[in-house]
Amino acid sequence: MNPGRRTALRLLAAGGMLSAAAPALAAGDEEDAAGIAPEEARAVIIDVDACDGCGACVEACRAARGAGVPVPRGAAPRSLWSWVRARDWSDRRDVRWRLTPYNWMYIQRCSLVWKGRRRAIYLPRRCFHCLNPQCVSLCPTGALRQERSGAVHASPDICLGAGRCPRACPWFFPKIQAGVGPYLNIFPRLLGSGLSFKCDFCWERLRDGETPPCVRACPRGAQHFGPWRDMARLADDMAAERDGEVFGKLENGGTCLFYVSSVPFWHIEAALLVQRGIGPGMPSLRPAGVSMERENAATRLLLGAPLFGAGLAALRLWRDRQRKRP
Ligand code: SF4
Numbered sequence: 001m002n003p004g005r006r007t008a009l010r011l012l013a014a015g016g017m018l019s020a021a022a023p024a025l026a027a028g029d030e031e032d033a034a035g036i037a038p039e040e041a042r043a044v045i046i047d048v049d050a051c052d053g054c055g056a057c058v059e060a061c062r063a064a065r066g067a068g069v070p071v072p073r074g075a076a077p078r079s080l081w082s083w084v085r086a087r088d089w090s091d092r093r094d095v096r097w098r099l100t101p102y103n104w105m106y107i108q109r110c111s112l113v114w115k116g117r118r119r120a121i122y123l124p125r126r127c128f129h130c131l132n133p134q135c136v137s138l139c140p141t142g143a144l145r146q147e148r149s150g151a152v153h154a155s156p157d158i159c160l161g162a163g164r165c166p167r168a169c170p171w172f173f174p175k176i177q178a179g180v181g182p183y184l185n186i187f188p189r190l191l192g193s194g195l196s197f198k199c200d201f202c203w204e205r206l207r208d209g210e211t212p213p214c215v216r217a218c219p220r221g222a223q224h225f226g227p228w229r230d231m232a233r234l235a236d237d238m239a240a241e242r243d244g245e246v247f248g249k250l251e252n253g254g255t256c257l258f259y260v261s262s263v264p265f266w267h268i269e270a271a272l273l274v275q276r277g278i279g280p281g282m283p284s285l286r287p288a289g290v291s292m293e294r295e296n297a298a299t300r301l302l303l304g305a306p307l308f309g310a311g312l313a314a315l316r317l318w319r320d321r322q323r324k325r326p
């Protein structure tokens with residue numbers, strides 16, 4: 001997505017209204033459909049058939065990234081708005097069974113029967129790093145940004161914890177930690193609620209040509225990392241060999257994380273649902289559709305609202321005048 005369009009969407013997301021560019025924004029365009037070029041992106045494959053759920057990747061992530069998440073000094077300020085809930089995870093930093101601001105990756109587990117055989121399924125879950133991420137487009141402060149590698153990460157200097165990114169993400173990956181971040185120095189009870197955290201694809205390491213720690217830590221060789229096109233081809237080949245499926249290559253307009261499995265993802269999703277493996281902090285495997293379609297629809301709605309309101313006001317005025325007529 002070009003920067004102008006992204007900025008305008010942020011303004012709308014922040015509560016701004018119409019601009020002269022509105023019709024062009026709402027219309028959308030094909031060549032604008034991707035945030036970054038897959039040629040420049042990096043991707044990870046997680047081989048679901050090879051993963052045994054050992055959790056080494058989770059521990060590697062916690063050591064490399066989660067340990068750096070700040071802890072609030074005192075109680076988080078209570079927002080003036082009843083719908084803004086301060087979520088403080090600092091006394092539950094050991095939680096590993098779900099995603100939290102301090103735990104950016106966890107192992108989703110279920111048991112199922114496929115082709116007459118009982119199978120244990122382990123899915124290391126974290127942000128997909130979508131090629132065209134709506135969490136970036138809809139962040140009102142511009143704190144979320146995307147690198148050429150595809151890594152989507154938040155700047156702790158700008159993030160106010162506005163809470164748009166968790167709602168914008170089809171899988172609710174970002175988690176807000178209350179009581180930390182710049183909102184404390186502005187209007188803590190009026191504006192913001194903390195800082196947003198999720199897997200950031202170890203973006204500085206990618207920039208320096210390194211492999212993410214979670215991939216390196218895997219003792220089973222269940223994770224592969226490389227250029228997006230190579231990983232996409234490899235994922236397709238792996239799936240074809242075992243008559244399986246790839247999840248993440250096309251979802252939400254394409255992402256930088258591909259799961260390969262011989263068990264269909266709809267079957268895994270169904271087992272997770274039955275076994276209560278999906279819920280807060282435990283994302284679904286729901287296909288999300290193309291992000292820009294949703295974004296454009298939301299933009300059209302925002303742009304159309306004032307016109308609709310003006311139309312209603314005119315109708316009311318006309319009716320009042322009709323009633324006053326003798
Ligand atoms: S998976 Fe969600 S949080 Fe991650 S980049 Fe995509 S939209 Fe953003």
Ligand code: SF4
Pocket residue numbers: 060061062064065104105126198199200201202212213214215
């Ligand atoms: S890429 Fe980095 S931040 Fe993301 S799960 Fe792996 S180690 Fe954690």
Ligand code: SF4
Pocket residue numbers: 046050051052053054055056057058107122124217218219220221222223
């Ligand atoms: S380290 Fe490898 S085998 Fe262990 S849970 Fe992570 S992906 Fe699976």
